[in-house]
Amino acid sequence: MTTIVGIKTKEGVVLGSDKRASKGFFIGSKITQKISKIDDTLAIAIAGQLSDAEHLVKVAKAERRLVELRRGFPLSVKESTRLIANLAYSGLKNYQPYFVELLVGGVDDEGGHVYVADMSGAITGEDFAASGSGSPIAYGVLESIYHKEITNEQAKEIATKAVAAAMERDPGSGNGIDILVIPKLLIVKSTKEARG
């Protein structure tokens, strides 16, 4: 169930989601938050088992804080995604998989990134991506409108359109749209020296 989308722009990254949580054929919640902010530069959009996803998000949050304190500068988006994917992979190999497909969106020194991390532990970097039961419909919209020179404002519109289209035809998605925009960092490269 669910529709989530992530779009990389030249100004950063945009994530979008619907708000429905399904319990079989019943709508369990109409106000679910499916986009979790890890910090000001990273967020994760969740599709799949909410409890599993919440756990992964909590671990990622803690680990990112810890690493930044220790080494003096934050994890890149790719490093954060690999960290989560490793947890997913070890879960899979222990026959207790995390039933999730996550869109990791964030900005770092190199700009905006969108990564897809699933329960197999694989990660792929994408220009745009969709996940959840509504994703085939969302992809239809994304594929026809997306282009590389997109701005955050345009991406916001496209993400809204993609999730809205999925909500029209996918019974697993609905009850409103959430959008998160993460703008690119203003600092091009940190010149601060690591301390302690």
Add this chain to the structure above:
Amino acid sequence: MSEERDSGTNNNSSFGFSGTTTNNRGYLSYYGPGGRMLLVESALEAVSRGSTTIGIKTSTFALTSSHIKPTRPLMEPSEKIFTIDEHVGATGSGYIGDILQLIDELRLEAQKHRLTFESPIDIASLVKHLSSYLHTYTIYAVRPQAASIIIAGKDQMGTQMYQVDPGGTYFRGSAFTIGQSSDVALDVIQHEYSADMTPEQAIQISRKAIEKAVGEQKPLVDTGIISVTEQLFKKL
């Protein structure tokens, strides 16, 4: 009669081992007079008898060099400059067996970071790992590692150089000397160091420093370098 307090200067006869003392209740104590850690100080003493070893860093390169003590004919001297990962090198002074063990610990941590984050490890994290590894040897009844390590590398923050001592203490800086007559070597470097020197000049300075320290003409010196313009830590 008042209880006699542990002065720390009492005998160590019950263990016959100079690194520790026993207090008046007969317990083993790692602290000596003035709260000094005797085992760690012994390790530092062993390091100061090791071969003269140098690290020099500017904003464009980081260099490590170490004196190789002459060996008997037909015997190959052991290498003193170690590649930790593509972008990090290290050298050390003290017991070579301990140095090798610590080098392996660093290499392992560097590869663990690659597995966990799919990126090369930053030098601060590497140093912190070595520091906490060494620190565990100061809180249990074991022999601390008799080796100081100089780590040179580069990461997102630029070129980096650290010295890590047997107790887990570490320092960040632009020049370090450890081992035999390290104070003599440091004097030479302090006089000749300039922030805009070339790698060639730094190599000359490190050679001169080691020459002065060991009081030997043309000593055998092992050198390794990492610069911002090149990807890899290179042994010269």
